[in-house]
Amino acid sequence: EKGGYDHFMLKEIHEQPKAISDTLTGRISEDGTKVVFDEVQFPAGFVKDIDRIHILACGTSWHAGMVGKHAIEKLTRIPVDCEIASEYRYRDPIVSKNTLMVVITQSGETADTLAALRQAKEQGTRVLAITNVVGSSAAREADDVIFTWAGPEISVASTKAYTTQLTALYLFAGWLAQERESVGASEVPAILTALRDMPANAEKVLETAPAIQAFAKEWSSREHAFFIGRGLDYAVSLEGSLKLKEISYMHAEAYAAGELKHGTLALIVEDIPVIALVTQDDLYEKTLSNIQEVKARDAFVLALAWSGDQQIAKSVDQVIHIPKVNPFLAPILAVIPLQLLAYYASVARGNDVDNPRNLAKSVTVE
Numbered sequence: 001e002k003g004g005y006d007h008f009m010l011k012e013i014h015e016q017p018k019a020i021s022d023t024l025t026g027r028i029s030e031d032g033t034k035v036v037f038d039e040v041q042f043p044a045g046f047v048k049d050i051d052r053i054h055i056l057a058c059g060t061s062w063h064a065g066m067v068g069k070h071a072i073e074k075l076t077r078i079p080v081d082c083e084i085a086s087e088y089r090y091r092d093p094i095v096s097k098n099t100l101m102v103v104i105t106q107s108g109e110t111a112d113t114l115a116a117l118r119q120a121k122e123q124g125t126r127v128l129a130i131t132n133v134v135g136s137s138a139a140r141e142a143d144d145v146i147f148t149w150a151g152p153e154i155s156v157a158s159t160k161a162y163t164t165q166l167t168a169l170y171l172f173a174g175w176l177a178q179e180r181e182s183v184g185a186s187e188v189p190a191i192l193t194a195l196r197d198m199p200a201n202a203e204k205v206l207e208t209a210p211a212i213q214a215f216a217k218e219w220s221s222r223e224h225a226f227f228i229g230r231g232l233d234y235a236v237s238l239e240g241s242l243k244l245k246e247i248s249y250m251h252a253e254a255y256a257a258g259e260l261k262h263g264t265l266a267l268i269v270e271d272i273p274v275i276a277l278v279t280q281d282d283l284y285e286k287t288l289s290n291i292q293e294v295k296a297r298d299a300f301v302l303a304l305a306w307s308g309d310q311q312i313a314k315s316v317d318q319v320i321h322i323p324k325v326n327p328f329l330a331p332i333l334a335v336i337p338l339q340l341l342a343y344y345a346s347v348a349r350g351n352d353v354d355n356p357r358n359l360a361k362s363v364t365v366e
């Protein structure tokens, strides 16, 4: 049942090229220029009237939502809030008839996310669910549903659900832009081409596994690790940090690279592992200077950078290269080495990878 892999998590990490491909199937027009979402049936005029989007989710799905916020705002200029569902439901969020709520939930059964969904429906807000489980509560109760076709995710640590959520969110951002004829509409065909190439590129990223495994073996006895990045790299850092904590039980922190100097730099000491993400070309120099700040304190820096980036090696201790794509779509690829890092660190520490302590796959209590 594990398909020859030692753990479901490793199997599911390797299933990502197919999961992404399945999530794209039927959602791109034959000429490759348009997003097709027959499942989204907004009332007449609503797509153009939306003036605010609230994305609600928990954990890994919330991290996907942060990428979704960036994507939707960039392509459509609709203001998007992305919030933890358990926070949102206990405050008094500002909504109107032109607010769209997007809930993201792999299982479709997370109590906090469902509570936010139900609250929105009571207020008359339209709810779109992005979920992986057909027939789940979220799928049944939302007004519109976009399924991620990741297939069953058994390992408690979410991997292929996240990358397919990202795929669905990029498609949805593109669809909104195209339907609203927004600023980003002209970028949609190129984004779709890049998405179609994504399964093959994800396959190439999986080839980084031996290098990541060696790094994980060497560094897994440490108690602390840092992940730094800016923009979309920061969103992915949060996910990399959660994954590492969740299954290796190492303490990890994700930091917006520019925020380090506002406090956390005190924790950067000799030989502490820092994983630096540098996929956002327009922020490259800024991130590089933050890397130099941690190097000046003798941290061990592993950088995640584009293949073809020759410069980065001069500033860090080790580099993992990933195939170059449009930086806007980098999260889909950049997260994969971080998933592998968490996996191999957990194995090296002798943990129960697929069933980490104190966690359940689906959190149906508040």
Ligand code: F6R
Binding pocket: 058, 059, 060, 061, 062, 104, 105, 106, 107, 108, 109, 110, 113, 156, 157, 158, 159, 243, 246, 361, 362, 363
């Ligand atoms: C982390 C993880 C959790 C879930 C969270 C939400 O690896 O799996 O953080 O992402 O519990 O679950 P869903 O997406 O089912 O609502």
